[in-house]
């Protein structure tokens with residue numbers, strides 16, 4: 001039986017909660033995205049279908065569903081895509097939430113695109129930009145940007161590993177002022193885009209290790225837009241404004 005202490009608690013405890021991830025963390029190999037635990041925001045599903053149907057026409061529209069469950073990712077719940085939450089979908093949602101398999105509870109939102117190159121693929125951005133040259137176009141002190149960044153962070157599933165508020169979970173906290181590779185915009189953008197392994201291969205190294213685990217690549221397939229990532233980084237920075245290593 002192996003035990004390894006990672007920020008005060010033992011991997012064995014994590015391994016029980018998230019079977020399979022604990023050993024992966026300790027082996028210093030990439031944490032599999034597929035294995036990331038679901039840490040969805042809670043959605044309170046009404047006990048009856050009828051109670052949501054405020055127009056009493058036998059159908060629950062998106063508007064009615066959202067009024068009853070403001071936190072619902074309607075698109076994910078509306079599995080047949082007809083714009084209604086029908087009874088089968090309602091029962092399915094209720095069951096998934098009850099048994100903890102609903103992972104898609106955070107509503108996706110379109111954000112204002114105010115910067116040039118917002119839609120650029122973060123991996124392309126990283127590949128083209130000389131080392132050390134990337135700079136966040138957003139100001140972490142802008143509370144709207146920070147709020148959008150937090151929503152993007154949830155939409156991209158970062159919370160599964162780093163916790164809903166960035167306080168850490170099975171992976172290092174993002175709000176404790178300790179920066180594993182340093183806190184520059186350039187480093188953080190590259191780390192999230194490429195993951196630890198490719199970041200290290202491109203000449204960046206840990207200055208303040210918090211964990212033996214590697215972060216998977218998030219840019220490209222998961223985080224597709226550079227602008228989304230800059231907002232996430234602005235939010236992370238906003239939590240660390242006065243603290244740093």
Ligand code: HEC
Pocket residue numbers: 031032033036153156157158159160161162171172173174178179180181182188191192196206209210211212213214215216218223232236
């Ligand atoms: C599968 C788990 C996992 C997911 C998902 C994940 N990360 Fe990470 N993250 C890690 C690990 C592990 C590390 C530590 C990497 C290292 O030491 O090389 C890390 C490190 C970081 C750091 C550096 C923290 C510091 O203290 O310097 C940032 C910033 C970060 N992640 C942001 C994100 C963002 C943004 C997302 C979502 C787009 C995300 N992570 C998704 C596992 C994950």
